[in-house]
Amino acid sequence: MTTQDRLTISRESKLDDAGYKWGFSTDVEMELAPKGLSPDLVRLISEKKDEPDWMLEWRLKAFEYWSKLQREDAEPRWAKLRYPDIDYQDIYYYAAPKSFDDAPKSLDEVDPEMLETFDKLGIPLHERERLAGVAVDAVFDSVSVATTYADQLEERGIIFCSFTEAVQNHPELVQKYLGSVVPYTDNFFAALNSAVFSDGSFAYVPPGVRCPIELMTYFRINTEGSGQFERTLIVADEGAYVSYLEGCTAPIRRTSQLHAAVVELVALDRGEIKYSTIQNWYPGTKDGQGGVYNFVTKRGMTERDAKISWTQVETGSAITWKYPSVILRGDNSVGEFYSVALANNYQQADTGTKMIHIGKNTKSTIVSKGISAGHGENTYRGGVKILPGAENATNHTQCDSLLVGDQCGAHTVPYIEVRNPTARLEHEASTSKVSDEQLFYLMSRGISEEDAHHMIITGWSRDVIKELPFEFALEAGQLLKVSLEGAVG
Amino acid sequence: MLKIENLHAAVTDSDEVILKGIDLEVNPGEVHAIMGPNGSGKSTLANVLMGKPSYTVTDGDITVDGESIVEMMPDERAHLGLFLAMQYPSEVPGVRPWQFLKAAKDAIDDANGQKKTSVRQFSKLFDEKVEEIGINPDLIKRSLNEGFSGGEKKRNEMLQMQVLDPRIAIMDETDSGLDIDALQAVADGVNKMRSPERSFVIVTHYQRLLHFVHPDIVHVLVDGKIVETGDASLAEKVEQNGYRDYLAAQRNGK
Ligand SMILES: Nc1ncnc2c1ncn2[C@@H]1O[C@H](COP(=O)(O)OP(=O)(O)OP(=O)(O)O)[C@@H](O)[C@H]1O
Ligand SMILES: [Mg+2]
Secondary structure (H helix, E strand, C coil): CCEEEEEECCCCCCCCCCCCCCCCCCCHHHHCCCCCCCHHHHHHHHHHCCCCHHHHHHHHHHHHHHHHHHHCCCCCCCCCCCCCCCCHHHCECCCCCCCHHHCCCCHHHCCHHHHHHHHHHCCCHHHHHHHCCCCHHHHHHHHHHHHHHHHHHHHCCCEEEEHHHHHHHCHHHHHHHCCCCCCCCCCHHHHHHHHHCCEEEEEEECCCCECCCEEEEEECCCCCCECECEEEEEEECCCCEEEEEEEECCCCCCCCEEECCEEEEEECCCCEEEEEEEECCCCCCCCCCCCEEEEEEEEEEECCCCEEEEEEEECCCCEEEECCEEEECCCCCEEEEEEEEEECCCCEEEEEEEEEECCCCCEEEEEEEEEEECCCEEEEEEEEEECCCCCCCEEEEEEEEEEECCCCEEEEEEEEEECCCCCEEEEEEEEEECCHHHHHHHHCCCCCHHHHHHHHHHHHCHHHHCCCCHHHHHHHHHHHHHHHCCCCC | CEEEEEEEEEECCCCCEEEEEEEEEECCCCEEEEECCCCCCHHHHHHHHHCCCCEEEEEEEEEECCEECCCCCHHHHHHHCEEEECCCCCCECCCCHHHHHHHHHHHHHHHCCCCCCCHHHHHHHHHHHHHHHCCCCCHHHCCECCCCCHHHHHHHHHHHHHHHCCCEEEEECCCCCCCHHHHHHHHHHHHHHCCCCCEEEEECCCHHHHHHCCCCEEEEEECCEEEEEECHHHHHHHHHHCCHHHHHHHHHHC
8 A cells, every 4th residue: 555654543541540651751640630621731732742832822712712612502513413412521631642561562462353343344464453553563663664655755845744743843834724724713623623632644745746645644542531633734735736545444442432623624726635534433332322423624725726525434433523625715626525424323424515615617526425224314414605706616416315224314404505696506316225126136146135235335335435545445345344234134 | 956846925024925836847957938928927936936035935845956945045046056037137326247246156156165266267258258148348337237228138137147157047038128139149148058957947928039949848827827838839829829718717717
């Protein structure tokens, strides 16, 4: 796989364990870092990361804004999602990696259930070790791999590093673009993320440069009772191109966890960003216990002739609240959104996109495929907004739902606002079921019931999956299969 | 090889009985033709043989080499060597014919303890058959049966039959809706596959196909029962006289 891998791991913490060490810090105070959110905690995070003052101030302003929203009870509740109130004071906001000395030494020490999942996902062995956090060698290995590619990237002036490093080494870029697409005032969860974000990825591709490899980050949540708040910022300068992959492929089988990420994409004139996600956070048990609450703000902005394409395969999380969007500011710019979202068992997904047309001749395409199974509830929520200056804007929306079984639900909520009469919009929607005829047809050829279901469902999702880079497409297919296990048959 | 005894079948979860006591024995190498008026139960019989869940066997038995298959799922029956070319093949969006057929062949080979065919070998076989049956190569780049014309769907069923190489091939009106060339291609395909080990059950309304594929035995199915069995000349008689006499006899019998 020609990707540069970077890994963000937080190890599992056991707070009642006297032998527990706070990763890279042995600070006793840190061990006692309380749950809950306060300006002091924001300062602590910033201090641990040795951040410059401007970064701390920005965090504090975000915190203040978030506190105000919370006092006003302005947590968004418009989505078609049901979950118990989140107690924001009952979450650990800072969980540093556990010392590598305490990490499992070999795969023998890793949770067998996790290994089984890796196996089903077809993740190669060295990859598994890395994902399971089988530490020293594997992690160092992957660091050295990253360094090999880092040379290639550096040659071309491409920056790809953790967000923390970017704040240290490229403050001018971070300061210029951070919050330029998703300001901390954007929404409740974006404000929360801006105050306490832990880490994330940063990429910058200079003018005219085509990034020769796919950049990739794997994210994981491990720490019980902790929230995860990562922040990603990607800038394609004029005429630059980058393809970025975000994977959360290791399901963690623990209690409910809050995940509130922010991703900002900036494509300057003629720049292009292709952003692909495979989201497989822990979805909770079959009867709806636990699982990740995934509240994510993802948005890109395109300047003249630029293009941003979001592709997502969402199979995980108990709750998904996520609308990767594009602000088409420059003339002739293009925004795309391709999504497969699966809700099985008691999963709930409320996901879609917003395409905001500002520039002339701007063009957007939305292909959304929602799969509902078990007691899953899947809502497509999509907005297309054509502003007065967006002469000759076009949008094509295709929104399909597939039902597996009869206990699940599929909903479509399109918002359309057109303020320029030259706009052309098309909207197609369909709802279908995996038909008994199709199943019988495939099975009569010798294909097992499970494989037949899988074949029908991935076939149905093909328009989206084919947008993924090849290796990711294979992984997405496997993931759909694993995620649907038990829903069929 | 295939033996059907006193077979009764109804629509699952309903009282609608469609097959009302069918007896039929198909020996290796034989070609049986089944004719009968619309709605007499020909497709139902074909589907029940293949194990379609929307029908339930309420009495009687179906055996292959002495072993009952009534409790088997359709995929298990395919592993045994049964194949049904359907009257109305389903459309499966996003699934390529090649991918589908390779998965089917692998599943059957796997169940029979055989090695998977390599991609190269399979592609060769696939391309050969596509050409032989006269399938437009553009079609197989599309989704399975999606947007295929009626005749194209039938040719695609023949492609599957020839690649999967079944022991018992059931063809449900494969000849309906075919142009002359396609009919010839289907007949050639069947004749080439005819062997002392393989049997065919061909459901048809017309003599056309039977001129090219000579049946050993012809059955007439009326209202869920086989009312007459004979040699190839029975097909001619049916084509000339229609089913009036059978239907009248059936009414009187009631
Ligand atoms: N799933 C079903 N539910 C209700 N009735 C059914 C069902 N399947 C078949 N039937 C009925 O059973 C009878 C036999 O149908 P079948 O399709 O087997 O006829 P056929 O002999 O193949 O007819 P044709 O020559 O028109 O293809 C018909 O009256 C049909 O309406
Ligand atoms: Mg029929």
